[in-house]
Amino acid sequence: MIDEHQVSFRRISLYERLYVQLQELISQKSPNLIAGMATISALLHAKLSHHFWTGFYFVAGEDELHVGPYQGAVACQVLKGRGVCLACARSGEPVIVPDVEAFPGHIACDSRSKSEIVVPLKKDGRVVAVLDVDSDKLAQFDEGDAEQLQKIVNLLLPLV
Numbered sequence: 670m671i672d673e674h675q676v677s678f679r680r681i682s683l684y685e686r687l688y689v690q691l692q693e694l695i696s697q698k699s700p701n702l703i704a705g706m707a708t709i710s711a712l713l714h715a716k717l718s719h720h721f722w723t724g725f726y727f728v729a730g731e732d733e734l735h736v737g738p739y740q741g742a743v744a745c746q747v748l749k750g751r752g753v754c755l756a757c758a759r760s761g762e763p764v765i766v767p768d769v770e771a772f773p774g775h776i777a778c779d780s781r782s783k784s785e786i787v788v789p790l791k792k793d794g795r796v797v798a799v800l801d802v803d804s805d806k807l808a809q810f811d812e813g814d815a816e817q818l819q820k821i822v823n824l825l826l827p828l829v
Contacts, residue, residue: 677813680717684817687716688824695824702828706798707738709821713802714740721782722803726754728796734758737798745778752776757787758796763815767808779803786810788818792829 691709699705706725714723724739726748734748734755748754751774757764766772766785782803790798800822804810 677811681813681817683716684814684821687712688817688821691821691824695828699828702825703738705825705828709800709825710738710740713818713821719804719806719809720802721805722779722801725790725798725800726758727798728758734799739801741803742779742781745776748776750774753785754787754799754801757789757799761789761791761794761796763788763819765810765812765815767810769803781805783807784809786814786818788815788822790822790825790829792826797829 691712694708694712695705699708710724714720722739722741722744724741724744725737726734727737729735732750732755736744736746753764753766753769753772753775764787766775769775769777769782769785782805784804784807785802787799787801789796790800800818802810802818
């Protein structure tokens with residue numbers, strides 16, 4: 670039987686190692702926000718096996734998001750009026766969805782996605798983009814993921 674606490678501890682430890690690696694890559698090598706986002710998406714997607722889709726959406730008005738750098742299957746290019754990403758952009762807080770089918774207004778860009786987490790990138794209190802991560806398994810994200818992913822996303826602040 671798998672001990673969930675042990676899995677969570679290992680995942681947090683991995684996030685911490687990825688943070689150190691990304692901190693160096695972004696602060697020393699990323700020339701702009703797009704490059705930083707692409708680097709984060711690629712590394713998280715490659716190193717975290719529960720990530721089915723990993724990428725960013727830019728806020729493009731009050732009710733719309735546009736796809737940015739990502740890894741995974743082809744994405745929805747425009748999210749409008751509803752969805753997990755827009756809920757995060759509106760609230761400015763991370764959104765954790767254990768079962769996307771149970772989220773009112775969920776936008777299914779890929780029917781294989783089962784759970785999702787979205788964290789905001791904020792500049793001067795305003796959400797400018799969100800990091801969206803989908804898993805093809807239910808209940809793959811928790812508050813520990815939200816905390817670690819927010820820390821990683823905040824590495825982009827100097828590039829915004």
